[in-house]
Amino acid sequence: MSFRGSCLCGGIRYEVDGFLGNAVNCHCSMCRKATGAAFRTRVAVTTAAFRWTAGEELLSRYESSPGETRSFCRVCGATLPTFFRDHPEQLGLPLGTLDDDPGVRAVAHVFVGSKAPWFEITDSLPQLAEVKLK
Numbered sequence: 001m002s003f004r005g006s007c008l009c010g011g012i013r014y015e016v017d018g019f020l021g022n023a024v025n026c027h028c029s030m031c032r033k034a035t036g037a038a039f040r041t042r043v044a045v046t047t048a049a050f051r052w053t054a055g056e057e058l059l060s061r062y063e064s065s066p067g068e069t070r071s072f073c074r075v076c077g078a079t080l081p082t083f084f085r086d087h088p089e090q091l092g093l094p095l096g097t098l099d100d101d102p103g104v105r106a107v108a109h110v111f112v113g114s115k116a117p118w119f120e121i122t123d124s125l126p127q128l129a130e131v132k133l134k
């Protein structure tokens with residue numbers, strides 16, 4: 001089964017064939033800045049299972065920390081996958097740009113030490129200080 005996603009303006013579209021695990025809500029300061037939201041929900045994807053179907057030329061990239069490059073639409077600013085220099089076989093997909101229900105659900109809050117003071121976690125999911133890539 002594959003899932004479709006797109007940016008806000010619709011110029012960039014992608015498909016992904018599946019996910020490596022469960023999604024997490026990342027509260028790190030970089031995800032907050034990149035999304036403008038309290039957290040970024042993401043899931044690990046096998047690079048081979050991911051493909052751009054339109055608008056790849058509209059992508060901009062920003063290396064937010066060494067070896068970790070975030071991508072976004074240069075027209076609308078939508079947050080798109082993060083690429084890892086040391087783990088090129090995986091990428092981090094923000095679920096907010098999906099158009100289909102991916103089936104997976106967020107199973108934890110991560111980097112809660114960086115959580116925004118104005119956001120209160122009110123669910124019962126585990127709250128972790130850090131998280132491994134996968």
Ligand SMILES: [Zn+2]
Pocket residue numbers: 007008009010011012073074075076077078
């Ligand atoms: Zn766009």
Ligand SMILES: [Zn+2]
Pocket residue numbers: 026027028029030031032040111
């Ligand atoms: Zn983060």
